[in-house]
Amino acid sequence: xxxxxxSEKLSAFSEHWSPKIVSAYNNNDVLVVKVQGEFNWHSxxxxxxxxxVLKGQITIEMHEGNVTLNxxxxxxxxxxxxxxxxxxxxxxxxxIEPKNTPNTGDPSTAATKVEI
Amino acid sequence: xxxxxxSEKLSAFSEHWSPKIVSAYNNNDVLVVKVQGEFNWHSxxxxxxxxxVLKGQITIEMHEGNVTLNxxxxxxxxxxxxxxxxxxxxxxxxxIEPKNTPNTGDPSTAATKVEI
Numbered sequence: 309x310x311x312x313x314x315s316e317k318l319s320a321f322s323e324h325w326s327p328k329i330v331s332a333y334n335n336n337d338v339l340v341v342k343v344q345g346e347f348n349w350h351s352x353x354x355x356x357x358x359x360x361v362l363k364g365q366i367t368i369e370m371h372e373g374n375v376t377l378n379x380x381x382x383x384x385x386x387x388x389x390x391x392x393x394x395x396x397x398x399x400x401x402x403x404i405e406p407k408n409t410p411n412t413g414d415p416s417t418a419a420t421k422v423e424i
Numbered sequence: 425x426x427x428x429x430x431s432e433k434l435s436a437f438s439e440h441w442s443p444k445i446v447s448a449y450n451n452n453d454v455l456v457v458k459v460q461g462e463f464n465w466h467s468x469x470x471x472x473x474x475x476x477v478l479k480g481q482i483t484i485e486m487h488e489g490n491v492t493l494n495x496x497x498x499x500x501x502x503x504x505x506x507x508x509x510x511x512x513x514x515x516x517x518x519x520i521e522p523k524n525t526p527n528t529g530d531p532s533t534a535a536t537k538v539e540i
Contacts, residue, residue, distance in 0.1 A: 309489045382454075
């Protein structure tokens with residue numbers, strides 16, 4: 309029964325594109341992640357993809373157009389929509405996804421999500 | 425295909441305890457809400473209750489103990505746990521709940537959630 313301090317959680321690791329589980333909401337993982345550079349193009353057929361920028365800036369490239377998010381801005385990529393997050397400089401995100409969703413869209417290349 | 429700016433959304437209304445829908449994540453509403461004072465004791469049998477403080481401070485009272493959350497802190501009240509959010513001064517929250525969840529736990533007293 310403790311508050312979850314997102315900055316504190318983020319200060320506990322440094323690697324990029326390696327989401328860490330901070331809590332659970334129903335059947336979803338709530339994660340923080342540090343990102344920098346270009347991720348892979350991918351989509352999740354079964355789930356929307358929730359992004360909230362806690363620090364910095366990201367652009368979510370989609371074939372239909374791009375969305376640039378600054379701190380305090382969020383976007384939800386609809387299920388099935390192919391996208392690629394990119395960040396010129398390090399950015400910190402809150403992400404929500406159903407448990408066992410591969411972050412790359414492909415279990416064989418997905419990061420292992422650990423709880424912190 | 426536009427970023428959702430949470431501060432902008434919050435600046436569009438002033439009433440307390442009246443959650444506004446800013447987006448949808450799978451079968452959930454993503455909402456912002458301004459709170460001040462004491463809410464009612466309630467629980468949601470079917471769903472966890474997601475709280476992230478965007479501004480200010482809230483305390484979530486529970487029979488097992490209280491959790492105080494400051495800006496950048498979150499807490500998820502497990503399904504079925506009776507709780508009462510209180511805020512001495514106005515606080516701004518991001519809340520996620522399954523569509524059609526009554527914010528008071530009781531459809532007869534729940535706020536109508538409108539999209540902004």
